[in-house]
Amino acid sequence: MCLILGPQGAGKTLFLRRLNTYLNIKDQDLPGVSSTTIPTVGTILVNVMVNKKQEVVIRELGGAMSPIWSIWSSYLKNCSTLMFMVDMSNRLQVAAGCILLLTTLTDQSLATERVLILLNKTDLPTCMSRFEFESLFRLDDILKHTKLKVNVLEVSAYTGQGLGEVLDWLAHNVIGDSS
Ligand SMILES: Nc1nc2c(ncn2[C@@H]2O[C@H](COP(=O)(O)OP(=O)(O)OP(=O)(O)O)[C@@H](O)[C@H]2O)c(=O)[nH]1
Ligand SMILES: [Mg+2]
Numbered sequence: 513m514c515l516i517l518g519p520q521g522a523g524k525t526l527f528l529r530r531l532n533t534y535l536n537i538k539d540q541d542l543p544g545v546s547s548t549t550i551p552t553v554g555t556i557l558v559n560v561m562v563n564k565k566q567e568v569v570i571r572e573l574g575g576a577m578s579p580i581w582s583i584w585s586s587y588l589k590n591c592s593t594l595m596f597m598v599d600m601s602n603r604l605q606v607a608a609g610c611i612l613l614l615t616t617l618t619d620q621s622l623a624t625e626r627v628l629i630l631l632n633k634t635d636l637p638t639c640m641s642r643f644e645f646e647s648l649f650r651l652d653d654i655l656k657h658t659k660l661k662v663n664v665l666e667v668s669a670y671t672g673q674g675l676g677e678v679l680d681w682l683a684h685n686v687i688g689d690s691s
Pocket of ligand 2: 572
């Protein structure tokens with residue numbers, strides 16, 4: 513099971529909706545699916561075809577659950593890969609998201625070493641750059657002191673930017689993951 517977490521409104525639901533239809537939509541420059549969402553209450557499961565043969569089940573944990581850390585933490589025990597999403601257009605949330613991300617990465621229950629950080633909403637003019645994010649989060653320092661295999665991708669759930677790379681990452685990291 514792949515897990516996707518991140519603060520409220522980061523774009524997880526729209527992102528999963530886009531991933532779910534990505535292989536079937538010919539013109540990847542168009543949003544293709546409705547961008548109207550409602551906040552996720554609890555969790556939702558989405559099946560995603562990562563290529564023509566391989567399907568992955570991804571569980572979203574609604575950001576509203578993040579204050580209920582014990583529940584969130586219980587899902588970390590059962591994940592084989594983890595995606596963490598941050599809204600790069602919301603600078604206040606990026607800072608809060610960094611704390612949440614660090615708490616997640618250091619959680620003793622985290623069952624996987626394979627982590628993908630998704631820097632979302634890169635289509636918006638107010639978005640923070642990847643360099644700014646990495647400086648704020650001190651990603652290099654963190655990676656020096658962990659055995660986690662962390663990748664970072666800039667994406668837009670709205671335009672579809674980066675979705676192909678995410679599918680590649682899933683295809684390479686969920687091999688043998690049947691749940
Ligand atoms: N411009 C832009 N808007 C986005 C993007 N991704 C999501 N949104 C919008 O952001 C809002 C929140 O998106 P959701 O997908 O519901 O966010 P979420 O992370 O699932 O939120 P919770 O379920 O509350 O944790 C919606 O209005 C989306 O249309 C993006 O890449 N670009
Ligand atoms: Mg949601």
